């Protein structure tokens with residue numbers, strides 16, 4: 141069983157997700173205390189995919205995050221570099237055009253997508269800034285990005301309780317429900333080391349995105365960042 145470390149070596153991250161692929165979605169539901177479904181609905185609203193639009197769901201894993209976009213009639217490309225996650229996804233959703241690809245070197249032409257999005261994936265990419273620039277490159281001028289990622293609860297007392305949950309309760313719960321509990325130690329550590337809302341917004345701007353804004357979900361446990369590629 142593999143657990144990535146905070147230097148996020150791509151082969152370690154990919155192998156770690158290969159290992160958890162079979163039970164990934166069930167474990168997510170349990171560990172997020174059911175919130176994951178609510179967060180996905182909010183991502184779908186923010187992306188606002190329309191029929192025939194092209195949407196890239198990067199780090200799509202098993203494509204659970206891609207389904208709400210596909211349901212609108214948009215053409216959704218789930219892309220990921222874990223062959224284990226892609227295989228489980230393809231078995232469940234054979235109609236979706238799963239694509240193997242690394243976030244830091246996307247296998248798409250410039251200006252391809254109307255919208256690009258990444259849910260719970262950016263934090264796992266070794267080079268965040270290169271991934272943000274790659275997302276920018278493959279988006280058409282006027283197109284949009286939506287990033288859904290764990291963030292910092294804004295109310296201090298809640299932030300303390302949440303931090304305790306991450307470091308103390310999450311690992312034993314993960315041992316009970318996951319095939320690779322160590323992966324969830326990495327999850328807790330990587331969330332704590334991740335930039336807060338304003339810091340991630342600044343990174344988006346540096347990558348070229350304009351009109352960058354964010355919205356907190358569940359008190360800031362998750363944040364949705366949005367930006368546009370200038371026309």
Ligand SMILES: C[S@@+](CC[C@H](N)C(=O)[O-])C[C@H]1O[C@@H](n2cnc3c(N)ncnc32)[C@H](O)[C@@H]1O
Pocket residue numbers: 150153154157198199200201202203204205219220221222225241242243244258259260261264265266
């Ligand atoms: C926590 S899962 C999220 C899956 C899905 N988006 C969801 O919301 O359920 C993170 C995914 O990011 C993928 N990933 C991490 N680094 C990546 C990279 N550099 N390129 C492509 N995918 C990557 C992993 O393989 C994994 O499937």
